[in-house]
Amino acid sequence: xxxxxxxxxxxxxxxxxxxxxxxxxxxxxxxxxxxxxxxxxxxxxxxxxxxxxxxxxxxxxxxxxxxxxxxxxxxxxxxxxxxxxxxxxxxxxxxxxxxxxxxxxxxxxxxxxxxxxxxxxxxxxxxxxxxxxxxxxxxxxxxxxxxxxxxxxxxxxxxxxxxxxxxxxxxxxxxxxxxxxxxxxxxxxxxxxxxxxxxxxxxxxxxxxxxxxxxxxxxxxxxxxxxxxxxxxxxxxxxxxxxxxxxxxxxxxxxxxxxxxxxxxxxxxxxxxxxxxxxxxxxxxxxxxxxxxxxxxxxxxxxxxxxxxxxxxxxxxxxxxxxxxxxxxxxxxxxxxxxxxxxx
Amino acid sequence: xxxxxxxxxxxxxxxxxxxxxxxxxxxxxxxxxxxxxxxxxxxxxxxxxxxxxxxxxxxxxxxxxxxxxxxxxxxxxxxxxxxxxxxxxxxxxxxxxxxxxxxxxxxxxxxxxxxxxxxxxxxxxxxxxxxxxxxxxxxxxxxxxxxxxxxxxxxxxxxxxxxxxxxxxxxxxxxxxxxxxxxxxxxxxxxxxxxxxxxxxxxxxxxxxxxxxxxxxxxxxxxxxxxxxxxxxxxxxxxxxxxxxxxxxxxxxxxxxxxxxxxxxxxxxxxxxxxxxxxxxxxxxxxxxxxxxxxxxxxxxxx
Numbered sequence: 001x002x003x004x005x006x007x008x009x010x011x012x013x014x015x016x017x018x019x020x021x022x023x024x025x026x027x028x029x030x031x032x033x034x035x036x037x038x039x040x041x042x043x044x045x046x047x048x049x050x051x052x053x054x055x056x057x058x059x060x061x062x063x064x065x066x067x068x069x070x071x072x073x074x075x076x077x078x079x080x081x082x083x084x085x086x087x088x089x090x091x092x093x094x095x096x097x098x099x100x101x102x103x104x105x106x107x108x109x110x111x112x113x114x115x116x117x118x119x120x121x122x123x124x125x126x127x128x129x130x131x132x133x134x135x136x137x138x139x140x141x142x143x144x145x146x147x148x149x150x151x152x153x154x155x156x157x158x159x160x161x162x163x164x165x166x167x168x169x170x171x172x173x174x175x176x177x178x179x180x181x182x183x184x185x186x187x188x189x190x191x192x193x194x195x196x197x198x199x200x201x202x203x204x205x206x207x208x209x210x211x212x213x214x215x216x217x218x219x220x221x222x223x224x225x226x227x228x229x230x231x232x233x234x235x236x237x238x239x240x241x242x243x244x245x246x247x248x249x250x251x252x253x254x255x256x257x258x259x260x261x262x263x264x265x266x267x268x269x270x271x272x273x274x275x276x277x278x279x280x281x282x283x284x285x286x287x288x289x290x291x292x293x294x295x296x297x298x299x300x301x302x303x304x305x306x307x308x309x310x311x312x313x314x315x316x317x318x319x320x321x322x323x324x325x326x327x328x329x330x331x332x333x334x335x336x337x338x339x340x341x342x343x344x
Numbered sequence: 345x346x347x348x349x350x351x352x353x354x355x356x357x358x359x360x361x362x363x364x365x366x367x368x369x370x371x372x373x374x375x376x377x378x379x380x381x382x383x384x385x386x387x388x389x390x391x392x393x394x395x396x397x398x399x400x401x402x403x404x405x406x407x408x409x410x411x412x413x414x415x416x417x418x419x420x421x422x423x424x425x426x427x428x429x430x431x432x433x434x435x436x437x438x439x440x441x442x443x444x445x446x447x448x449x450x451x452x453x454x455x456x457x458x459x460x461x462x463x464x465x466x467x468x469x470x471x472x473x474x475x476x477x478x479x480x481x482x483x484x485x486x487x488x489x490x491x492x493x494x495x496x497x498x499x500x501x502x503x504x505x506x507x508x509x510x511x512x513x514x515x516x517x518x519x520x521x522x523x524x525x526x527x528x529x530x531x532x533x534x535x536x537x538x539x540x541x542x543x544x545x546x547x548x549x550x551x552x553x554x555x556x557x558x559x560x561x562x563x564x565x566x567x568x569x570x571x572x573x574x575x576x577x578x579x580x581x582x583x584x585x586x587x588x589x590x591x592x593x594x595x596x597x598x599x600x601x602x603x604x605x606x607x608x609x610x611x612x613x614x615x616x617x618x619x620x621x622x623x624x625x626x627x628x629x630x631x632x633x634x635x636x637x638x639x640x641x642x643x644x645x646x647x
Contacts (some may be wrong), residue, residue: 344596
């Protein structure tokens with residue numbers, strides 16, 4: 001996608017027609033494989049804007065790039081919930097004034113006053129979903145609605161488990177398994193957490209994030225931590241895969257489009273945010289990525305199969321999911337140490 | 345060398361080297377200097393540095409004060425073990441490359457001159473493809489239900505698939521395969537220049553084949569062997585694709601440990617810089633030791 005755009009813009013430059021072709025520019029910093037190309041093309045032609053996009057593969061990589069001098073070269077980025085708060089604390093977000101977004105009213109009420117951006121003054125919802133795990137039913141027929149399958153697995157699953165290579169999500173799910181709060185300073189609880197993951201590691205085959213779907217589809221892993229939409233895509237390729245909403249709880253997340261500080265094309269960034277808040281376009285993203293939009297009135301525009309998918313519909317007795325929390329520095333150091341200790 | 349320079353370029357001879365010096369200065373020396381300075385700065389939470397001098401990064405590398413930082417200081421083995429594991433893996437990969445690369449290079453160098461280029465060409469073909477793609481392909485080949493296991497099961501040689509993926513053996517295989525041509529090509533260049541009349545002379549004087557190999561051929565192509573070993577060892581030491589994709593990213597290697605400091609949750613730039621400096625120092629020490637040994641050798645031979 002990025003290559004195609006770069007290629008196209010190169011051709012425009014070669015023809016010496018770059019400025020003549022489009023009135024403005026928009027520079028997006030986005031996750032990989034998360035927006036359909038047709039949607040970018042649609043925005044480009046509707047607003048006569050030349051769109052370029054770079055991609056990242058983790059919230060931390062986004063932060064590192066912005067800290068490393070990329071702030072000022074992108075207009076919008078798509079951080080997850082906790083990263084919105086971190087970017088705001090770092091002073092990297094611009095404020096959207098009242099009335100600057102025509103479609104702000106389209107945001108579903110429960111996603112307006114969110115803890116990571118109360119009142120939505122820096123961001124709009126992109127998509128949200130959950131992080132839990134998926135089980136290959138050919139390999140395991142027992143009860144899958146328990147985090148024991150990851151942290152205290154039965155003998156037949158030992159050595160066939162993949163976890164995400166993501167400190168935040170693994171340690172959050174481990175905390176949910178133990179029933180302790182995230183970002184705790186309590187020594188006993190932290191020791192418990194450390195011992196839990198140390199004890200579980202011998203049962204884990206790998207720490208893979210970008211191949212989380214592939215290891216499940218290929219049968220390399222019988223149990224794998226994964227995001228719900230990604231799991232739906234995995235099920236399409238291997239019908240014996242089943243996503244679990246554990247009784248102990250699971251992680252929820254929301255990705256958001258933020259207006260970056262020093263955006264070179266602030267006007268177009270706001271137009272793009274308005275564009276994504278239109279139900280038709282939010283639905284196009286959901287139909288592509290198979291997560292859930294945070295925008296009202298998308299229902300009729302969605303692919304019925306996606307609406308009914310088991311990955312997007314937790315059982316009625318499932319507890320509410322937990323967002324990954326942002327720890328203070330002195331606490332974060334302890335979680336970093338537990339993670340390094342786990343992977344040493 | 346003692347003759348004064350002559351020719352039309354003589355007056356500007358030194359200036360002509362300027363582009364090379366600038367390139368080396370900007371692209372090699374200055375990044376290392378930045379890392380050196382950063383390794384002594386205070387870390388900023390979630391990446392970045394604060395301009396206050398401290399040994400904290402080196403302290404974290406070598407001293408263990410327990411999870412909560414209040415136990416009596418002990419030697420920190422975590423990072424030393426990560427370095428040791430990487431060194432061991434890289435060393436083994438180098439030996440394997442030498443073991444397979446030497447006969448390969450020898451074979452190519454002893455073909456008729458007209459066909460040698462074709463052999464070299466064949467060696468390089470797989471390396472036209474990006475390293476990432478090759479590593480992923482290797483993963484597909486060796487996994488439990490991949491073609492190699494399927495074939496072995498079908499022939500009845502094994503009854504259970506061999507579990508290779510996500511083991512240190514898979515990492516080793518990946519490193520060996522990634523860097524093999526870096527061993528073959530310098531060895532080939534050295535063996536091709538070797539005067540084979542010397543080994544014929546040795547044979548005429550009743551030297552055993554192994555004796556000829558050890559005492560005639562190897563000493564003459566030593567420079568090629570050392571170049572090949574360095575070219576395989578150094579990149580293997582910092583490799584993170586093979587450990588991540590084939591080893592399942594279960595354990596940090598030097599490369600992934602440093603990457604985590606800059607791109608991961610830890611965001612500890614001074615510590616990443618310090619780990620890089622410690623690695624650089626260790627590699628430099630080995631190289632200097634090698635250079636010193638060579639000087640001693642040269643002195644013994646009366647050069």
